[in-house]
Amino acid sequence: MSKPTLTREQIAQRAALELPDGAYVNLGWGIPNLVAAYVPKKFTIHFHSENGILGMGPRSKPGEEDYDLVDAMKVPVTALPGASYFHQADAHAMTRGGHLDVAMLGGLQVSEKGDLANWKVPGQKGSGGIGGAMDIASGSRRLIVCMEHATKDGSPKVVRECTYPLTALECVHTIVTDMAVIDVTREGLVLREVAPGITPEEVQAATGATLMVRGRVPEMNLPPIPAEK
Amino acid sequence: MSKPTLTREQIAQRAALELPDGAYVNLGWGIPNLVAAYVPKKFTIHFHSENGILGMGPRSKPGEEDYDLVDAMKVPVTALPGASYFHQADAHAMTRGGHLDVAMLGGLQVSEKGDLANWKVPGQKGSGGIGGAMDIASGSRRLIVCMEHATKDGSPKVVRECTYPLTALECVHTIVTDMAVIDVTREGLVLREVAPGITPEEVQAATGATLMVRGRVPEMNLPPIPAEK
Amino acid sequence: MKDKIYPTLDAAVADVPSGASIFFGGFGGAGFPNNLIRALERQGAAGLTAISNNCGSGEGELSVLFKARRIRRVIASFPGPQSTYFQAQFAAGQVELELVPQGILCERMRAAGAGIFAFFSAVGAGTEIANGKEERTFEGRRAILEQALGADFAFIKAWKADALGNLVYRKAARNFNPIMATAAKTTIVEVDEIVPVGALDPEVIITPSIYVHRIVQAKGLRNV
Amino acid sequence: MKDKIYPTLDAAVADVPSGASIFFGGFGGAGFPNNLIRALERQGAAGLTAISNNCGSGEGELSVLFKARRIRRVIASFPGPQSTYFQAQFAAGQVELELVPQGILCERMRAAGAGIFAFFSAVGAGTEIANGKEERTFEGRRAILEQALGADFAFIKAWKADALGNLVYRKAARNFNPIMATAAKTTIVEVDEIVPVGALDPEVIITPSIYVHRIVQAKGLRNV
Numbered sequence: 001m002s003k004p005t006l007t008r009e010q011i012a013q014r015a016a017l018e019l020p021d022g023a024y025v026n027l028g029w030g031i032p033n034l035v036a037a038y039v040p041k042k043f044t045i046h047f048h049s050e051n052g053i054l055g056m057g058p059r060s061k062p063g064e065e066d067y068d069l070v071d072a073m074k075v076p077v078t079a080l081p082g083a084s085y086f087h088q089a090d091a092h093a094m095t096r097g098g099h100l101d102v103a104m105l106g107g108l109q110v111s112e113k114g115d116l117a118n119w120k121v122p123g124q125k126g127s128g129g130i131g132g133a134m135d136i137a138s139g140s141r142r143l144i145v146c147m148e149h150a151t152k153d154g155s156p157k158v159v160r161e162c163t164y165p166l167t168a169l170e171c172v173h174t175i176v177t178d179m180a181v182i183d184v185t186r187e188g189l190v191l192r193e194v195a196p197g198i199t200p201e202e203v204q205a206a207t208g209a210t211l212m213v214r215g216r217v218p219e220m221n222l223p224p225i226p227a228e229k
Numbered sequence: 230m231s232k233p234t235l236t237r238e239q240i241a242q243r244a245a246l247e248l249p250d251g252a253y254v255n256l257g258w259g260i261p262n263l264v265a266a267y268v269p270k271k272f273t274i275h276f277h278s279e280n281g282i283l284g285m286g287p288r289s290k291p292g293e294e295d296y297d298l299v300d301a302m303k304v305p306v307t308a309l310p311g312a313s314y315f316h317q318a319d320a321h322a323m324t325r326g327g328h329l330d331v332a333m334l335g336g337l338q339v340s341e342k343g344d345l346a347n348w349k350v351p352g353q354k355g356s357g358g359i360g361g362a363m364d365i366a367s368g369s370r371r372l373i374v375c376m377e378h379a380t381k382d383g384s385p386k387v388v389r390e391c392t393y394p395l396t397a398l399e400c401v402h403t404i405v406t407d408m409a410v411i412d413v414t415r416e417g418l419v420l421r422e423v424a425p426g427i428t429p430e431e432v433q434a435a436t437g438a439t440l441m442v443r444g445r446v447p448e449m450n451l452p453p454i455p456a457e458k
Numbered sequence: 459m460k461d462k463i464y465p466t467l468d469a470a471v472a473d474v475p476s477g478a479s480i481f482f483g484g485f486g487g488a489g490f491p492n493n494l495i496r497a498l499e500r501q502g503a504a505g506l507t508a509i510s511n512n513c514g515s516g517e518g519e520l521s522v523l524f525k526a527r528r529i530r531r532v533i534a535s536f537p538g539p540q541s542t543y544f545q546a547q548f549a550a551g552q553v554e555l556e557l558v559p560q561g562i563l564c565e566r567m568r569a570a571g572a573g574i575f576a577f578f579s580a581v582g583a584g585t586e587i588a589n590g591k592e593e594r595t596f597e598g599r600r601a602i603l604e605q606a607l608g609a610d611f612a613f614i615k616a617w618k619a620d621a622l623g624n625l626v627y628r629k630a631a632r633n634f635n636p637i638m639a640t641a642a643k644t645t646i647v648e649v650d651e652i653v654p655v656g657a658l659d660p661e662v663i664i665t666p667s668i669y670v671h672r673i674v675q676a677k678g679l680r681n682v
Numbered sequence: 683m684k685d686k687i688y689p690t691l692d693a694a695v696a697d698v699p700s701g702a703s704i705f706f707g708g709f710g711g712a713g714f715p716n717n718l719i720r721a722l723e724r725q726g727a728a729g730l731t732a733i734s735n736n737c738g739s740g741e742g743e744l745s746v747l748f749k750a751r752r753i754r755r756v757i758a759s760f761p762g763p764q765s766t767y768f769q770a771q772f773a774a775g776q777v778e779l780e781l782v783p784q785g786i787l788c789e790r791m792r793a794a795g796a797g798i799f800a801f802f803s804a805v806g807a808g809t810e811i812a813n814g815k816e817e818r819t820f821e822g823r824r825a826i827l828e829q830a831l832g833a834d835f836a837f838i839k840a841w842k843a844d845a846l847g848n849l850v851y852r853k854a855a856r857n858f859n860p861i862m863a864t865a866a867k868t869t870i871v872e873v874d875e876i877v878p879v880g881a882l883d884p885e886v887i888i889t890p891s892i893y894v895h896r897i898v899q900a901k902g903l904r905n906v
Contacts, residue, residue, distance in 0.1 A: 021460075024668045044459040046668065051712075053854055054667065055660070066853065067711055069712075071710070072710065074711050079853070087856050087860045087888070088709065088788045091785075092785025092786075092789065093568075093571060095573075096789075126761075126772070126773070127765075130811075131759055132785060134784075134809065135783050138804045138806075167809065168805075168806075169824065275892065279561070280488075295629065296487055297628040297630060299486040299630055301485075303486035308884055311844055311846040311848060311880060315632070316634070316636045317511075317560070317564045317633045318564040318637045320561075321562075321564055321796075324561055325561050325565075325580075325798075326796045326864065327797060355545050357537075358535065358536035358537050363559035363561075363582050363585065364560060367579075367580045368580070397581075565798070574802065575803065576801065576802045576820065581797070599799075626885070661886060
C-alpha cells in the first residue's frame with residue numbers, strides 16, 4: 001500500500017459519525033479512545049466507563065485532576081451534569097446486559113462472521129490481559145471495531161477466520177479502518193465506504209476475506225479535522 | 230394439654246434471648262414479629278427487612294407514619310441512626326448470601342432434620358404465597374422457628390417428616406414454642422429447655438418426633454414482661 | 459436527542475399492546491406506579507402478563523387491572539390476602555399464577571438485566587418450587603437452576619428524575635423498582651418531581667439514565 | 683456490641699494467615715487499600731491468593747506484595763504492563779495466574795456474596811476462557827457456566843465509614859470495593875474518615891454495615 005490512507009485520528013473521526021444522538025457508548029483502548037473528540041457538539045452522547053461512570057466528560061485539564069475520577073485507561077477525566085457513579089458489577093451489568101447502544105473497540109483481527117480477536121497476540125511476552133473487552137464485546141447492541149486495515153508487516157486484519165485468540169464470537173457489526181467502512185451482515189462483509197482516494201479493489205486486495213460490493217461504493221465524507229479540540 | 234403453656238408474647242420473649250449483641254437479624258411474620266420488643270435495651274440488634282432496610286427501628290407512632298418506610302408486613306416503621314436503604318435484590322443478596330446472623334420465622338411444621346414448612350397449608354383456599362420465607366430460610370446462618378407446639382386440633386408441629394409443602398430443607402437450628410426450646414442437631418432433636426411447669430415427658434408427648442434429653446432439662450428463665458414497651 | 463419526558467400518563471402508556479409482559483414495582487404499599495396503572499386501565503390493553511411481588515390491595519395497586527380483567531397471567535411472590543379481585547379470578551381459573559420466592563423473583567430480573575441467562579441457588583431446592591427445574595449439588599448443598607426473567611415493559615415509581623432519566627427513590631419505596639428498570643425493553647417511570655439535569659448528586663443516583671426510557675411527572679395517588 | 687474500629691492498620695491485618703485468599707479493591711489507581719497492603723507486607727503472611735483487577739503498578743498497589751514474594755496465585759482481569767514485579771515472577775513460573783474477563787470477575791464475586799453458586803453468561807463462549815467450562819445454548823446464544831468466587835478476606839478502600847461499618851466511596855474509587863465487601867468471610871476497610879453513626883444519609887450508603895467487619899482510619903497513600 002503506497003497510497004496514503006487515513007491517520008488514526010481520521011479513523012476516529014469517521015467512526016464518530018456512527019454515533020447517534022442520545023446514544024450510550026463505551027469507547028475502548030486505542031483508536032476508539034480518540035473518538036469522543038469528534039462527536040458533533042450538538043449531540044448528547046452518554047459515555048460509559050466500565051469502572052463505574054456514566055456521563056463521563058473529557059479528560060481533566062492539567063492541574064484539575066481528581067485521581068478518584070479516572071477512566072478505564074487510568075486517565076483523570078471529568079463528569080458531565082447528569083453523570084452517575086456505580087460499582088464495577090453494575091457497570092458490567094450494563095455492558096453484558098445489552099444496554100450500551102454502541103461500543104467501539106480496537107481490533108487485532110475481525111472475521112467475516114464478525115468474530116473479534118483483540119486481547120492477545122500469539123507468542124507475545126508477558127501475561128496478557130483481558131480487561132473489560134470480552135464483556136463489552138459480548139453484550140453491546142452494536143459493536144464497531146476501529147483499527148488499521150493491515151498489520152505493520154502488511155497482513156490483513158479483516159480475515160476469513162481469526163487465528164489470534166478470540167475475544168467474542170459474531171459480535172462485530174461494523175469495522176472502520178484507515179481504508180474503509182465495512183459492515184458485517186448475515187450474507188458476509190459488505191464494503192460500505194472507502195477512504196478518499198482508495199478504490200474498492202485496493203480495499204479488497206488488502207483484506208483477507210471476500211468483500212461484497214453493492215453498487216458504487218462512496219468515499220467517506222470526512223469533515224476537516226478541527227485545528228484544536 | 231390442659232396445663233397452661235406460654236402465650237405468643239412469652240414465646241417471643243424467650244426467643245429474644247437467642248439474639249446476641251450486635252447481630253444482624255430478620256424477623257418474619259407471626260410470633261417473630263413480636264420479638265423486637267424484648268431485646269435487652271443495652272443490646273444493639275440490626276434489624277433487616279427484605280424490602281430493603283437495614284437498621285429498622287420500632288413501628289411508627291400514630292400520626293408519624295411515613296408510608297414510604299414500611300416493613301415487610303406493610304406496617305410503617307422507623308429507621309435508627311446508621312440505617313441504610315437498598316433495593317430488593319440487594320436485600321435478598323443479604324438473606325440468600327449467608328449474611329444474616331439470625332432469622333426468625335413462623336412455622337407450620339419442623340422436621341427432626343430441620344426441614345421447615347411454613348408457607349402453605351394443604352388444601353387451603355386461595356393462591357397461597359411464598360414471600361421472602363424461602364430465601365431467608367435457605368440462607369440464614371442461624372434460623373429459629375417460633376411457633377405453637379401443636380396445632381389448634383392438637384396435632385404436633387414438630388414432626389419426623391413434614392407433610393405440608395416445604396419451605397427449605399435442613400435449615401432450622403432452633404425451635405422455640407409455648408412448651409420448649411429444641412435444638413436441631415446432627416444427632417436429632419435435643420430438648421434444651423422446657424416452659425415453666427412443663428415436664429420433658431409432656432413436651433415429648435406433644436411432639437411427633439423423638440426428643441433427646443441430655444441430663445436435667447432446665448426451665449426457661451423468662452423475665453417478667455415489661456408493663457409498657 | 460429524543461426527549462424522555464412525556465406530557466401525560468396516557469401518552470406514556472399509549473403503545474402498550476395487549477399481550478404484553480409488564481413489571482410493576484412496589485412492595486407493602488410503597489413505590490407502586492399507581493398512576494401508570496390507572497392510565498393503562500384507561501388505555502385498555504388486555505391479556506397482560508403482570509410480574510410483581512403481589513397482586514393488588516383492596517381497590518388499589520394491581521387490583522385496578524384485575525378488576526378490569528386485563529391480566530391473564532401473573533408471576534408473583536406473595537399475591538396477598540388483600541388481592542381480592544385476583545383471588546376471585548384465580549379461584550375461577552381465569553388467571554394463571556406462577557409463584558416465585560421473593561428473592562429469586564428479583565434475582566431473575568437482575569439476571570435478565572445483567573446478561574445472565576440462568577443461575578443456580580439453594581432457594582427452593584427440595585420444595586415444590588423445584589418441580590421441573592434442573593438440580594445440582596454445590597459444596598454439598600442442593601441447588602436449582604433459575605432462568606432470567608425479562609419483560610416488555612417496566613412500570614416503576616421513583617421520587618425524582620432528571621430529564622436524562624436518572625432516578626432516586628424514597629426509603630423503602632425503592633424495593634423492586636431499580637431492578638425492574640434494568641430488565642425491561644421499555645422502562646416507564648412516574649415520579650413526584652422532575653429536577654434539572656445536574657441537580658441529582660452522581661453518588662446518589664440509584665437508577666442511571668441508561669435504564670429509563672420514559673418519564674412522566676404524576677402527583678402521588680399512593681393508595682386508593 | 684463488638685467494636686469494628688481497629689486502632690491501627692497492623693492490628694486490622696494481624697490474623698491474616700499464610701495461604702489466605704484475599705480480594706484487593708481498586709481500579710486505575712483509584713480505590714486501592716494501599717495502607718492495608720503495606721500493613722500486610724509488614725505482617726509477613728505468604729503464599730497468598732490475590733484476587734484483584736490487576737497486579738500492581740510500578741512500586742505501588744499490589745507490587746508491594748509481589749516484590750516481597752508473598753503472592754503465590756493471582757486471579758485477575760488485566761495484570762497490566764506496569765505490574766513489573768508480577769510480570770517477572772510470572773515469566774519465571776513463580777506465580778500462577780487465572781485470567782478472568784473483568785465483568786465476569788466482579789459477577790463471580792457478586793454471586794458468592796448473593797448466595798448464587800454459578801451462572802451462565804455469553805461472555806467468553808467460544809474463546810480460550812471457556813476451556814473446561816460447561817457450555818449451553820440459551821435463546822440461540824452460546825453461554826458458559828461460571829462459578830462463584832469468594833475469599834477469606836476483602837481488603838477494601840472507602841471514603842467514609844461510621845462506627846457500624848456503613849461505607850461511602852468517592853467517584854470512580856468505588857469500583858470493585860463494594861462487591862468484594864459482600865463476598866469475603868472478613869472484610870477489612872481502610873477509610874479516610876470515620877464519622878458519627880447517623881452522619882451518613884441512609885439513601886446514600888453504598889455498603890451497608892452488615893458487610894464490614896473491621897474499620898481502620900488511614901491517611902491516603904494513594905500512589906507510591
